[in-house]
Amino acid sequence: xxxxxxxxxxxxxxxxxxxxxxxxxxxxxxxxxxxxxxxxxxxxxxxxxxxxxxxxxxxxxxxxxxxxxxxxxxxxxxxxxxxxxxxxxxxxxxxxxxxxxxxxxxxxxxxxxxxxxxxxxxxxxxxxxxxxxxxxxxxxxxxxxxxxxxxxxxxxxxxxxxxxxxxxxxxxxxxxxxxxxxxxxxxxxxxxxxxxxxxxxx
Amino acid sequence: xxxxxxxxxxxxxxxxxxxxxxxxxxxxxxxxxxxxxxxxxxxxxxxxxxxxxxxxxxxxxxxxxxxxxxxxxxxxxxxxxxxxxxxxxxxxxxxxxxxxxxxxxxxxxxxxxxxxxxxxxxxxxxxxxxxxxxxxxxxxxxxxxxxxxxxxxxxxxxxxxxxxxxxxxxxxxxxxxxxxxxxxxxxxxxxxxxxxxxxxxxxxxxxxxxxxxxxxxxxxxxxxxxxxxxxxxxxxxxxxxxxxxxxxxxxxxxxxxxxxxxxxxxxxxxxxxxxxxxxxxxxxxxxxxxxxxxxxxxxxxxxxxxxxxxxxxxxxxxxxxxxxxxxxxxxxxxxxxxxxxxxxxxxxxxxxxxxxxxxxxxxxxxxxxxxxxxxxxxxxxxxxxxxxxxxxxxxxxxxxxxxxxxxxxxxxxxxxxxxxxxxxxxxxxxxxxxxxxxxxxxxxxxxxxxxxxxxxxxxxxxxxxxxxxxxxxxx
Numbered sequence: 001x002x003x004x005x006x007x008x009x010x011x012x013x014x015x016x017x018x019x020x021x022x023x024x025x026x027x028x029x030x031x032x033x034x035x036x037x038x039x040x041x042x043x044x045x046x047x048x049x050x051x052x053x054x055x056x057x058x059x060x061x062x063x064x065x066x067x068x069x070x071x072x073x074x075x076x077x078x079x080x081x082x083x084x085x086x087x088x089x090x091x092x093x094x095x096x097x098x099x100x101x102x103x104x105x106x107x108x109x110x111x112x113x114x115x116x117x118x119x120x121x122x123x124x125x126x127x128x129x130x131x132x133x134x135x136x137x138x139x140x141x142x143x144x145x146x147x148x149x150x151x152x153x154x155x156x157x158x159x160x161x162x163x164x165x166x167x168x169x170x171x172x173x174x175x176x177x178x179x180x181x182x183x184x185x186x187x188x189x190x191x192x193x194x195x196x197x198x199x200x201x202x
Numbered sequence: 203x204x205x206x207x208x209x210x211x212x213x214x215x216x217x218x219x220x221x222x223x224x225x226x227x228x229x230x231x232x233x234x235x236x237x238x239x240x241x242x243x244x245x246x247x248x249x250x251x252x253x254x255x256x257x258x259x260x261x262x263x264x265x266x267x268x269x270x271x272x273x274x275x276x277x278x279x280x281x282x283x284x285x286x287x288x289x290x291x292x293x294x295x296x297x298x299x300x301x302x303x304x305x306x307x308x309x310x311x312x313x314x315x316x317x318x319x320x321x322x323x324x325x326x327x328x329x330x331x332x333x334x335x336x337x338x339x340x341x342x343x344x345x346x347x348x349x350x351x352x353x354x355x356x357x358x359x360x361x362x363x364x365x366x367x368x369x370x371x372x373x374x375x376x377x378x379x380x381x382x383x384x385x386x387x388x389x390x391x392x393x394x395x396x397x398x399x400x401x402x403x404x405x406x407x408x409x410x411x412x413x414x415x416x417x418x419x420x421x422x423x424x425x426x427x428x429x430x431x432x433x434x435x436x437x438x439x440x441x442x443x444x445x446x447x448x449x450x451x452x453x454x455x456x457x458x459x460x461x462x463x464x465x466x467x468x469x470x471x472x473x474x475x476x477x478x479x480x481x482x483x484x485x486x487x488x489x490x491x492x493x494x495x496x497x498x499x500x501x502x503x504x505x506x507x508x509x510x511x512x513x514x515x516x517x518x519x520x521x522x523x524x525x526x527x528x529x530x531x532x533x534x535x536x537x538x539x540x541x542x543x544x545x546x547x548x549x550x551x552x553x554x555x556x557x558x559x560x561x562x563x564x565x566x567x568x569x570x571x572x573x574x575x576x577x578x579x580x581x582x583x584x585x586x587x588x589x590x591x592x593x594x595x596x597x598x599x600x601x602x603x604x605x606x607x608x609x610x611x612x613x614x615x616x617x618x619x620x621x622x623x624x625x626x627x628x629x630x631x632x633x634x635x636x637x638x639x640x641x642x643x644x645x646x647x648x649x650x651x652x653x654x655x656x657x658x659x660x661x662x663x664x665x666x667x668x669x670x671x672x673x674x675x676x677x
Contacts, residue, residue, distance in 0.1 A: 015520045016527070018399045018499045022638040027619050031268065031283035033242035033290045045640050073520050075400035078433065079638060080617065081240060081334040083350040101403055104435035105334055105348050112352035163366075165222045176352075177253065180360045183219060183228060187256075187362060190218040190230055200456035200464040201232050201327060202259075 001114035003173030007095045008141035011069035011151075012058045013129040019072065020079035021106060025088045038084055039091030059092075063135035069142070071129045072099035074122075077106025086113050096142050098149065100125050111166055114173060116144065118160045128158070144170055205474035207370050208438045209406045212345040216328045218362055229365035231357055232327040232344075235313040236263045236300070238291040239619065240332035244355035245294040256361040258299040262322060263291060266312045267619045269305045271582050271609035277306055280621060298358075311585020311611045314338040314427065314553040319587055321452025325441040325468040330363055335553050335635070337430045340437025341422035342445055343471050345406070347436040368435055369480040371405040372473075375413035377488035383669040384490050385563065386421035387555060387633070387652040389413070390428040391493040391503050393485055399501040403433030405481065408473060413487040414439060419448040420559045427554050428635050431500035440472035492668055494540055495637045495650040497528035502637075504540060506655065506667045512536035531639055532647050533627070540665050543649075547630040548579035548660035549642075550653045551609075552616035555633035556584030558591050560653040564633075565597040567657035567671055568604035574663030580607040580622070582614040606660070618642045631659035 029041030046057045058064050070089075076099050077085065086109045089097075096116035110117045120128075131152045132138045141150040144167060149158045162170075169176070180187075195202050206214070218228040241263075248255070255261070268284035269275075279285040288304075295302035303310045309320060314335055317323050325343030329336060332354045339346025353363050373393055379385075394401070407429055414422065426437040446465055449455045456464045491505040502525070504511065513525035513536065529536065534543065550556065550564050561583065573579045581601050583589040589611055592598050598608050615622040616634040618641065624630055626645025633656045637648040649665060658668040 016524045017521055018524070020499075020636075020638045022617070022636070022641050026640055026644070027617055030239050030619060031281070031287055033287055034246060035243060045644055073524075075403060075433065078399060078431075079334065079636060081332055081348040081350055083240070083243070083352060086350070101400055103400075103403060103433055105350055108353060109350035112350065112356075163222075163224060163226070165224070165226050176364060177251070177356050177359045180228060180356065180362060180364070184360075186219050186228070187230070187360060191257075191361070194216075194230060198326060198464075198467065200460050201324060 001112065001173050004095065004114050004116050004144055004170040006141065006143045006145070007068060008139070009068035010064065010066055010138050011071050011098070011132045011140040012064040012067035013071045013133055014058055015071070015073045015129055017073040018075045018078055021077055021082050021085040022079055024077065024085040025082055029088070030082060030084055035087045038088035041084070042088035042092045063138060066093065068093055068095045069140050070094055070097050071125060071132060072097055074100045076102050078103040081105045083109045083113070086110050086115050090115055098125065098128060111169065112176065114170060116142065116170060118142070118149070120158065120160060124158055205476040205478070207473040207477045207479060208343070208408060208440055208471060209345065209368070209370050209436065211471070212326065212328060212438065213367060215326070221364065225367040227365050227367070228362045229328060230362050231330045232260060233322060233329045234261045234331045234354070234357055235317050236261055236331070236354065237267055237313055237333060238265050238287045239267045240351050241294070241354055242287060242290050243351045244358060245298070247355040248298070248358060253359045255298045255300065255358045260361065261300045261358070262317065263295045263300050263302040264310060264313045264316050265291060265303070265305050267613045267617065269612045270620050271612050271614045271622060273608070273610065275305060275610045277304065284620070308586050311587065312553045312556065312613055315557060315584035315588065318342065318423070319452070319585060321449055321455035324449065324464070325445065325471050330357060334430050335427045337434060337437040338423050338427045338553060340426040341419060341439055343439060343441030343468065345436050345438055346426070348430070368406040369404055371402055371407050371481040371483065372479040373407055373409050374482065374484045375409065375411040375487050376484065377413060377486040378416065379413060379487045379490060382672045383492050383654065385652040385654065386417055386424040387428065388493045389485070389487050389490050390425040391500070391650065392490045393429065393483065394432045394501050395493070395503045396485070397432050397483060399432060399499045401432045402429060405434060406436035406438065407434040408479070409437070409439045415442065418559060419444050420557045423557070424554055431635055441468050492652065492655050494655065494665055496532065496534060496540060497525065498531055498637055498639050499528065500635065500637060500650060502528055503650070506540060506665065508540060510534045510536050510538050510540055541667060542664065544629070544664045545577060545631045545649070545659050546628045547624060548573070548577060548656050549615045549630055549632045549634065550656050551582030551584070551614050552634040553584065553613070554635040555653045556582060556588065558588050560633065561588065561592045561597050564653040564657040565600040567654055567661065567668060568606060569600050571604055571661040573605040573660050577660055577663050579605070579660040580609055580615070582609045583611045585611050604661070615642055631656045631665065
């Protein structure tokens with residue numbers, strides 16, 4: 001996965017609750033066997049309507065087209081277990097999502113691909129969203145090492161929490177499978193014990 | 203040892219090693235089921251890294267999302283992208299030595315219907331699979347949950363996943379459901395409506411209580427699948443005699459002396475009486491009415507006897523805006539009776555509600571009635587075995603006599619990745635689990651409800667309280 005340390009850029013507010021993975025990556029884009037074309041798929045039915053660019057969609061508006069952060073409403077990424085949603089957001093240039101809560105599978109998918117999800121209190125998310133709504137003050141810098149979000153032309157800073165193991169993985173861009181295979185002997189030993197205790201499972 | 207929940211016991215029994223001090227573990231996973239659309243990139247990753255599958259026998263591959271459901275089924279897919287996906291799927295099965303049910307296999311069907319049918323899901327297991335509705339397996343006293351493609355790759359390579367322990371939520375169901383018209387689907391929709399679409403995010407849910415004991419195993423599967431729409435990341439229900447009766451004699455269930463050993467073990471699987479849950483939710487199921495969604499999130503539901511709600515009453519501004527957008531998308535006006543809303547399409551199918559009991563419920567309503575003029579109704583059984591059984595029981599004839607299309611099995615119009623797709627603006631009474639914007643086709647409008655309620659809507663042409671059709675001998 002792509003390492004993440006310090007990223008600065010524009011953030012777009014997308015505050016609706018329960019933005020699901022069908023919206024993030026419509027099903028027409030799920031028929032591949034690789035990860036290609038998913039940037040076009042991301043938010044496709046919102047970005048385009050009737051073959052035209054939809055001017056109402058936030059990422060089509062002046063000041064938000066090059067967003068690398070989304071500030072989102074609660075339960076972002078709910079619904080289908082489609083990692084295509086994460087790959088598509090990344091192909092669209094999104095590096096981090098900032099919100100109150102993220103759906104479980106989606107959150108894990110983000111972590112596995114280096115798309116940072118930051119959970120904050122609702123008041124903090126609202127504060128950040130209200131600042132970036134003012135295009136003249138839309139600059140956000142996420143520093144993962146320091147665990148801070150700097151915004152409002154550098155005048156305000158918010159700390160954020162992240163589990164140490166997850167932080168380490170983001171900073172290093174670790175290959176989780178290789179890390180796990182270091183414990184192959186542990187897995188084999190567990191498997192032998194498990195098979196002895198519950199042979200009907202094998 | 204301190205009192206533990208069933209969830210804790212299942213996790214403890216599968217920890218290979220701890221990865222940090224905060225509950226991150228390497229968790230052994232007993233089994234997975236793979237489908238054609240969330241697995242390709244995982245296999246590509248294995249190929250690129252030159253990795254093998256750790257235990258090919260622990261996996262099963264089933265085509266279920268892209269396959270057409272037309273009556274005359276052939277192996278070839280009409281869509282070249284689907285063909286490529288299925289071809290790659292078959293190639294992966296062959297190259298990595300994993301059992302594969304293609305669409306003409308008599309055991310084919312939706313993964314969450316097929317795995318239990320084959321006896322692959324047993325109490326005490328951990329089963330993670332690349333589909334959010336893998337929570338289905340909780341109905342058997344297994345810990346079931348959905349994972350993404352990277353985690354599928356990790357699982358295939360190591361038989362483990364990196365796993366962080368969840369908080370636990372007990373959903374206690376007391377009372378007795380109304381004898382007619384109120385189903386497990388309605389009960390779980392009521393829970394979701396009360397706790398919200400993110401009400402169980404970060405939790406593993408245990409369903410308990412007398413109303414769960416009263417429920418069939420298939421009913422428990424419905425709840426275990428659907429509660430994922432409240433964000434649950436895992437489900438468990440303590441196994442009882444009904445679960446053992448369901449499993450006995452299945453193709454992959456243990457036999458003879460091994461069955462006896464397993465059964466003894468399974469009977470002991472439950473939460474300790476004094477185990478503490480992080481959150482408790484209770485519901486008296488006698489209060490539950492048939493439910494139907496009015497919006498585009500599964501928690502936007504009302505009793506079928508109610509009117510479309512007014513978002514003005516919603517205080518939180520973003521939720522209010524979401525409700526207004528949902529009403530606009532759904533073409534509904536606040537205050538109108540939901541029973542006055544006409545439908546164009548009726549769909550009975552999906553992993554949530556396409557098992558034999560669901561089809562029996564629907565057939566009860568269709569028997570002796572006709573699908574209303576202007577409505578297209580299709581029934582897509584959850585598996586080829588369900589299809590065969592429904593034909594043997596005479597249900598298929600009830601459907602076709604009523605003017606319902608009787609199809610081959612698959613996920614079909616739940617996420618509409620095959621050729622069963624609604625047109626923009628079409629309104630569907632649907633036994634599925636998700637009413638998201640565009641889910642059944644761009645611009646489509648989905649109302650979630652039980653299979654019997656879908657059948658009632660199909661025969662009247664509008665959303666209908668199924669209880670009004672259950673008169674006479676049914677009372």
